[in-house]
Amino acid sequence: MTISGLLSYLIFFLTFAGIYAIMALGLNMQRGFAGLFNIGIAGFWAVGAYTAAILTKSPSPNHLGGFNTPIIISLLAAGIFSAILAFLIGIPTLRLREDYLGISTIGIAEIIRLIFTNEAWLSYGVRGISSIPKPFRDIFGQYYNLSFLALVLIVIAIFYYLSEKGIKSPWGRVLRAIREDEEVAKASGKNVFRYRMEALVFGAFMMGVGGALYAHFTGFISPEAFMPMQTTFIVWIMLIIGGSANNFGVLIGAVITWGIWTGTETITSMLPAQYVTQAAAFRVILIGVFLEIILLNMPDGLFPERKFKA
Amino acid sequence: MKSKVKFLLILSLVMVFVLSSLGVLAQESVRVGTALPITGGLAAYGQDARNGTLLAQKIINEQGGLLNGMELELVNVDTQTQAQVGVDAAQRLVNINGVQAMVGPMSSGVTVPIVESVTGPNQVVQISPSATTPVLTTVEDDGYFFRTAPSDALQGVVAGDFAFDQGFESIAIMYVNNDYGQGLNDAVIDQFEARGGEVTASIAFEADQVSYRSELMNAASDNPDALLLVAYTDDGGITIIRQALQNGFFEEFVFTDGLKSPTIAEGIEDFLEGKYGTAPTSLPGGRGPETFAAMYEEEYGELPPLPYIDSSFDAVFVIALGIEKAGTVDGPAIRDAIREVLDPEGETVNIDEWDKAKELIAAGQTINFEGASGPVIFDEVGDRAGAIGIWQVQDGNIVDVDVVVE
Numbered sequence: 284m285t286i287s288g289l290l291s292y293l294i295f296f297l298t299f300a301g302i303y304a305i306m307a308l309g310l311n312m313q314r315g316f317a318g319l320f321n322i323g324i325a326g327f328w329a330v331g332a333y334t335a336a337i338l339t340k341s342p343s344p345n346h347l348g349g350f351n352t353p354i355i356i357s358l359l360a361a362g363i364f365s366a367i368l369a370f371l372i373g374i375p376t377l378r379l380r381e382d383y384l385g386i387s388t389i390g391i392a393e394i395i396r397l398i399f400t401n402e403a404w405l406s407y408g409v410r411g412i413s414s415i416p417k418p419f420r421d422i423f424g425q426y427y428n429l430s431f432l433a434l435v436l437i438v439i440a441i442f443y444y445l446s447e448k449g450i451k452s453p454w455g456r457v458l459r460a461i462r463e464d465e466e467v468a469k470a471s472g473k474n475v476f477r478y479r480m481e482a483l484v485f486g487a488f489m490m491g492v493g494g495a496l497y498a499h500f501t502g503f504i505s506p507e508a509f510m511p512m513q514t515t516f517i518v519w520i521m522l523i524i525g526g527s528a529n530n531f532g533v534l535i536g537a538v539i540t541w542g543i544w545t546g547t548e549t550i551t552s553m554l555p556a557q558y559v560t561q562a563a564a565f566r567v568i569l570i571g572v573f574l575e576i577i578l579l580n581m582p583d584g585l586f587p588e589r590k591f592k593a
Numbered sequence: 594m595k596s597k598v599k600f601l602l603i604l605s606l607v608m609v610f611v612l613s614s615l616g617v618l619a620q621e622s623v624r625v626g627t628a629l630p631i632t633g634g635l636a637a638y639g640q641d642a643r644n645g646t647l648l649a650q651k652i653i654n655e656q657g658g659l660l661n662g663m664e665l666e667l668v669n670v671d672t673q674t675q676a677q678v679g680v681d682a683a684q685r686l687v688n689i690n691g692v693q694a695m696v697g698p699m700s701s702g703v704t705v706p707i708v709e710s711v712t713g714p715n716q717v718v719q720i721s722p723s724a725t726t727p728v729l730t731t732v733e734d735d736g737y738f739f740r741t742a743p744s745d746a747l748q749g750v751v752a753g754d755f756a757f758d759q760g761f762e763s764i765a766i767m768y769v770n771n772d773y774g775q776g777l778n779d780a781v782i783d784q785f786e787a788r789g790g791e792v793t794a795s796i797a798f799e800a801d802q803v804s805y806r807s808e809l810m811n812a813a814s815d816n817p818d819a820l821l822l823v824a825y826t827d828d829g830g831i832t833i834i835r836q837a838l839q840n841g842f843f844e845e846f847v848f849t850d851g852l853k854s855p856t857i858a859e860g861i862e863d864f865l866e867g868k869y870g871t872a873p874t875s876l877p878g879g880r881g882p883e884t885f886a887a888m889y890e891e892e893y894g895e896l897p898p899l900p901y902i903d904s905s906f907d908a909v910f911v912i913a914l915g916i917e918k919a920g921t922v923d924g925p926a927i928r929d930a931i932r933e934v935l936d937p938e939g940e941t942v943n944i945d946e947w948d949k950a951k952e953l954i955a956a957g958q959t960i961n962f963e964g965a966s967g968p969v970i971f972d973e974v975g976d977r978a979g980a981i982g983i984w985q986v987q988d989g990n991i992v993d994v995d996v997v998v999e
Contacts (some may be wrong), residue, residue, distance in 0.1 A: 285691065299681055374683035400770065401797070409772045410728050413705050427714070501680055502709030505772070507702035508676040545681045548670060549689075560640050563631035563671045 294428050296545070297538070300433035302496050304537035306514075307521040308442050308530060309489030315528035315588075316450055317482035320381050323372075323388030325514040326395040327487045330368050331361035331494025332504045333399060336412045339499070346407040354418040358438070358495045365491025366484045373480045391400075394513065400506040411505025415498050417493035435496055439534070442489050446530050449485070457530075458482055517544065524577055526584030535585055543573045621999035622666040623659055623922055625873060626686035626695035628707070629905075633674030635699050638901060642722055644893050645905035645965070646696055648885075649913070649944075651747065651892070656947040659917045667909070672698045679703035683711040693924045694718040696908040699901065701726035701772050706766055716924040717913065720908040723901040726772045727780070730974055737928050739971055741904040741911070741964070743873050745773060748849065749780020751981035751997050752821065752871045756785060756847045759869070761819045763791040764847070765812035767805075767833060770797040777823045777849060793817040800828035809842045819845035826854045838864050844934065847871075853984055855991055857873050860948070862989035869994075874982035875903075875967025877996055881944050885965035888945065903965035910944065910967055911935070914962065916929030917954050937961050938969050 306324060313319040335357040342349025344575065352360070376387045399406040406412060423430040449455050461468045461475050469475055498504050508514070525536020547569045551562040577585070627646050630639035646667055653665045668690045672679035679698050686692045695717060700706055704724035712719040713734045719742045721729075730744055756764055766781060768774035774797065782792050793815035798808050812820060820843040824830030830852050837843040838861060848857070848870030858865045875882055885903050889896040896902065911931060916922055918930035941957030942950045953960055962969045970978040983995040 288688040288691055292685055295684045295688065296681070299677070322628050403775075409770060409775050410726060411702065411705065413709065413732055415709075462873055500710060501676065501706040503676075503705040505676075505705075507700070508706075510675070513675045513677050545678065545685070548682070548685075552668070552670075560631060560643075563636075566671065567632060571830070 285473065289427065294432050296541070298428065298432045298435050298500060300538045300541040301432065302440055302493050302500065303437055303518065303521060303541055304434070304534045305442060305493035306490055306498065306518045307533040307537045308439070308446060309486040309493065309526065310518050310522050311486075311528065311533045312446055312449075312482055312489065313486035314522060315533070316455065316458045316462065317479055318381075319377075319396060319479060319483055319486075320385040321388045321483070321486070322385045322511075322515055322519070323390075323392035324438075324490060324577045325511050325516050326388070326392030327365045327368065328492035328494040328497070328514045329392075329395050329399060329504075329506075329509040330365045330496035331491030332509075333406055333412070333494075334361040334364045334491070335495030336496045336504055337405075337414045339416045340412065340414065341416075343407075345410075346403070346412060347405050348412075354416075357499075361495035362488040362491040365494065365584065366488040369484045369487030370480065373483045377476055377479050377483065389511070389515075392509075392511065396506050396509050397507075406506075409506060411503060411507070412502045415502050415504070417502060418499060431500060438492060438496065442492075443530055443534070450530075454478070454481075455579050517541075520574065522584075524574065524584055526586035528588035529584070529586045531588030532559055539585070540574075541578075543570055547573070622664040623742060623916060624666045624668055624681075624690060624692050625909065625916075626690060626692035626697075627667050627669045628672050628679060628683050628686060628695055628697035629669060630674040630679075630699055630703075630900070631669070631671040633672070635674045638723070638899055639674075639698055641801055641897050641899050641902045642699065642905040644889070645722075645902040646909045648888060648892060649906045649909035652888075652945060653910070653913050653947050657951070659913055659951070660920065660922075665909075665913060668692065672703050674700060674703065676703050676706050676738075679744060680706050680710055683707045687711060687715050687717050692717065693922050694720075694910065694912045694927050696720050696722060696905060699723045701729065705729065705732060708732055708734050712737055714875040716928075717926045718912065718924055720912060722904040722908045725776070727776045728772075730976055734975070736932075736975065737924065739908075739911070739931065739975035739977075741907045741966060741969060742901065743975050743977045745776035746780040747979055748871055748873055748981050749777045750784045751983075752777070752847060752849060753781040753784025753790075754788065755869065755871060755983060755997075756781075756819065756821055757788040757790050759847070760820075761790065761817075761845065761847075763793050763815070763817040764819050765794040765814055765815075765817040765843075766792060766819050766821045766823065767796050767808060769825065769828060769830075769851075774823045781821060781823075791817075797823075798829060798833070802829055802832070805829065805833045805836055806840060806974055809837050809840065811914075813837075813842040819843065819847055821849075823849045823850065825851035826856050831857055834865070835861065852937050853991055855989060858986050858989045862986075865986045866988070868986050870986075872984060873981050874980055874993075874996060876970070876978065876980045876998065877967070879941070879943065879963030879968055881963045881965045884944055906944065907962075907964035907966050907969050910947075910964065911962065914945070914950060914954070914960065917951060932971070933973060934960050935969060937968065978982075 313321045337348045338350045338352045340348045388478040521536040521540045526532030547566045551566040554562045630755035658664045670682035701724040723742045725745045727746045768778040768806045853872045886896045915927040915931035918934040919926035936959035939961045941961045978999045
C-alpha cells in the first residue's frame with residue numbers, strides 16, 4: 284500500500300458514496316420531507332442509468348442507441364425520464380397511504396427491471412450495455428477518477444442547495460405539514476395530491492441523475508445490477524442512519540453506510556486464510572452490528588431533523 | 594450529545610483498527626488478488642473456487658515460490674455477487690493492496706463493470722475463471738482481460754452443428770432467460786441457419802415456473818423436428834422435458850450442459866434413450882483433471898461436482914507463470930508475458946510441476962500448460978480455446994460419446 288494508492292481508493296470510494304448520496308438526497312425529499320414510502324428506488328435508478336447509456340453510446344447493432352449526446356444532456360435526460368416515470372406512477376398511486384404506496388412502488392421497480400431484462404431491442408436484455416462512454420477521460424487522463432468525483436460533488440451541491448432552498452420555503456412547510464397530518468393540511472386548503480406529486484417527481488429526478496452517473500462511472504449496466512438489496516434498501520439504510528429529513532445527515536449517512544458495507548472486509552481479512560468463508564459471513568454480521576449500534580444509540584439517526592422556527 | 598460523542602469514539606476506534614491493519618500488510622511477497630463471491634447468489638460456487646486458488650498458491654509456494662523465492666500471497670475480497678460491491682472490492686485490491694493481477698470474479702454481470710472501470714483503466718491483468726458471456730470477447734480491455742472458461746458462443750456453434758448433423762431440418766429453441774441462455778441461443782441460431790436449417794421458434798423462459806405448456810405450445814406451433822433446450826436441471830429444465838413429452842409437443846431433443854445429469858431421465862428413461870446433449874469439456878490431452886481431483890481431495894475432501902474450481906486453479910497458475918516470465922510485478926509486463934509464455938507447441942508443464950515451469954522460463958522456453966481444466970490456450974482476445982463434449986442418455990445414465998475441438 285502506498286499513500287497514492289490510498290488516495291486513489293479514497294477518490295473511488297467517495298465517488299461511489301457520492302452516487303449513493305444523490306440517491307439518498309432524492310429519497311430524503313420523498314420520504315424525509317413528504318413522508319412518501321418509496322421502496323422502488325431501483326426502478327428510478329435503472330431508468331436513469333439506461334437513459335444515459337442509450338443516449339451517449341455510439342451506434343450499436345445490439346440495442347437502441349447511437350445518439351452520441353454529451354454527458355450534460357444525458358444527465359438531464361436521465362433525470363427527466365425518471366421524473367416522467369414518477370409522474371405516471373404518481374397519478375394512480377399517490378392517493379394511497381403509506382404501506383400501500385410502498386407495495387406498489389416495489390412492484391413497479393420489479394416491472395421496470397423485467398422490461399429491461401426482456402426488451403432486448405431497447406437494452407440488449409440480460410447481457411446488458413457495455414462500453415458506456417466515460418466523460419472527459421481523454422481530457423483528464425490519469426486524473427479521470429478525480430474529475431468524475433468533482434462532477435459527482437457538483438451534482439450533490441446543486442441538489443443539496445435546491446433541496447434546502449425548497450424545504451425552507453413555504454412549499455417545504457406545506458410538505459412537512461402534510462407529512463405530519465394530511466387532514467390538517469387539507470383543511471387549510473392545500474392541494475395535498477399536488478404537493479406530494481412534486482416531491483415524488485423532484486426526488487425521482489435526483490435518482491435518475493444518480494443512475495446516469497452510476498452508468499458512466501462503471502461503464503456497464505445490466506438488469507442484474509438493479510436488484511432491490513443493493514439499489515433500494517441500502518439507500519433506505521443511509522437515510523435512516525444519517526437522519527431522515529436532514530439533508531446534511533443523509534450525506535453523512537451515505538458515506539458511513541457505504542464505508543461500513545465495504546470497509547468491514549478490511550477487518551475480517553485479517554483472519555487467517557482458511558477462515559475466508561467464515562470471515563465473509565462474519566462481515567455480514569459486522570454490518571448488522573454496526574448499524575444496530577448506531578440505531579440503538581441514536582434512534583433518529585446521526586443528525587435528526589432540525590427544529591424549524593415558526 | 595453524549596451519544597454522539599460515544600459514537601464518534603467508536604468510529605475513531607474502528608478507523609484506528611482499520612488503518613493499523615493496513616500497516617501490517619508489509620510487502621515481502623508477490624501479491625495477487627482474488628475477487629470471488631463468498632456471499633450472495635454465487636456463494637456456493639465462489640467458496641469452492643476459492644479453494645481452487647488456494648491450492649495453486651500452495652503448489653507454487655511449496656515448490657520455491659516465484660521471482661527468486663518470494664512467496665505468492667493471495668488477497669481475497671468478496672464481491673457479494675453484486676456489481677456495486679464487486680467494483681469497489683476490485684478497486685480496493687488495486688489501490689490498497691497494490692495488486693497488479695487478479696483472479697475473478699465469477700458472474701458476467703460483475704466481471705464486465707470491473708474490466709471497464711477498474712482493471713482496464715489501471716492496467717491490471719484480470720483472469721475470470723467462469724464469466725462466459727460473449728460480451729467479454731469484444732469488451733475494450735487493452736488485452737488485460739483473460740478467461741479460463743470458454744465463451745458460451747463456442748458451445749452454441751457445436752450444438753447448432755450437431756443438431757443439423759443429426760438430420761434435423763428445423764428446430765425450436767427454448768432457453769433460460771439470462772445472459773448464459775441468451776448467448777447460447779444466439780450462437781445456435783447463427784450456426785444452424787448458416788448450415789441451412791430453419792429455427793422455427795426461439796423462446797426465452799423464466800426459471801422455476803410450475804407450467805411451461807404455453808411456451809411449449811408456441812415452440813411446437815410450426816412443427817419443428819426437435820427441441821433444443823438450454824436450461825438447468827433445477828430451474829425448470831426437467832419440468833419442460835416432462836411437459837413436452839406428456840402433451841406430445843416434442844419427441845426429439847438436443848440438450849445443453851446445464852441438463853447433463855441423470856436426473857433428467859428419471860422415470861422417463863425409455864423416452865429419452867439415445868438423446869444427445871452438448872457440454873464444455875477440457876481439451877483432450879494431459880493428466881490435469883485427474884491430478885487436480887487427487888490434490889483437491891487430499892487438501893479439502895472430495896472434489897464437489899461444481900464447475901470452475903479447476904479453472905480458478907488454472908487462473909492463478911497462469912498469472913504466476915506470467916509474473917515469473919515478466920520478472921517483475923507490473924500489469925503491462927504480466928499481460929505481455931502471459932501471451933509470450935503460453936504456447937501449445939511449447940514444453941508441457943503439468944499442474945504439479947511449478948519448479949519445472951520456472952526452469953523452462955529461466956531457459957527462455959515457452960510452455961504448454963496442461964491445466965486442471967485441460968490445456969490452457971488463449972486466443973488473441975484472451976478467450977480460452979476449449980472443446981465441447983457430446984453426451985448421450987443410455988439406460989438412464991449420462992455417457993460421454995465424443996469431443997469436438999474447434
